[in-house]
Amino acid sequence: MVRQSDVYSRGGIITEKNSDYCTVRLRLPAGVISPAQMVGVARIAEKYGRGDVHLTTRQTMEIPHVEPKNLEAMVVELKENGTPLGAEREEVVNVVACPGNDRCRASNIDSISLAKKIDEKHFGKDMPVKIRVSISACPNSCSGEQFNEIGITGICKPIRDPGLCTGCGTCVQYCRESAVGVKNGTVQVDDGNCIVCGACVSTCPYDILTSESPAYRISVGGRRGRHPAVGKHFITVTSEDLALEVVDRLIDQVYRYAYTGKLLADQLDKMDFDVLKESLMQQLPEGSILNECI
């Protein structure tokens, strides 16, 4: 049983402008919710709020206008519904992901699966600073991952395999960055313009443009808000397991060395991320890091 005092000490309970009421935020990794859970949320919103539900920018839901005396019972019902209390303080908050491999034709990675794994391991962890994690399965960045403390982008680097390029130009049509072209009947990729989206890969009828397995480009220290900033490239790794390991290490590093009162973006220089990166590069298996993909 959750006591009211415990409820107040947890994230996800937000005092409203009219302080007689609270907004209750839910935990919905990657914004995925079943129809049955939606029915449950609607019932709980009718019972404890005023019947409305707010969809947030971090792919979760909030139930507004809840009286504090009802929080205890409401939190229990939310947990039973599989949509437990969320987070909003200095902690790891709702993990965001684009549809990725589940649905999107542009995707390189399974962003929803990765989001759920990160959520399972880190959601609600008390931290010195708020940690927002967001994942986009390709550089179109629909989840705005680079504006989060930890951002992960699924990328795919084209490789020119040996073979006879006919100069047909099919692959060229797929590149929106003018990074692939045909010169003297031979296909060429301009690494300076290529954003490693992978759109050209597999378009060649002769399999001249292929790729290695997709990779996970991880950035750190992005932020939204009044002074938005793009996160800094940290490391690019070649498997989901390695991406999870890097996220573990980043969260551990922030837990150990960050201090409360400033966003992570404002204390990156004190975080020794270069030292952490160096140590990861020595520990991770050879070939598992793609540092050229920045």
Ligand code: SF4
């Ligand atoms: S980021 Fe890429 S994979 Fe994800 S939804 Fe957008 S276009 Fe699709």
Ligand code: SF4
């Ligand atoms: S990976 Fe994307 S940006 Fe790079 S050449 Fe192919 S289509 Fe163009």
Ligand code: SF4
């Ligand atoms: S790489 Fe393939 S698709 Fe591209 S121009 Fe050559 S033959 Fe055509």
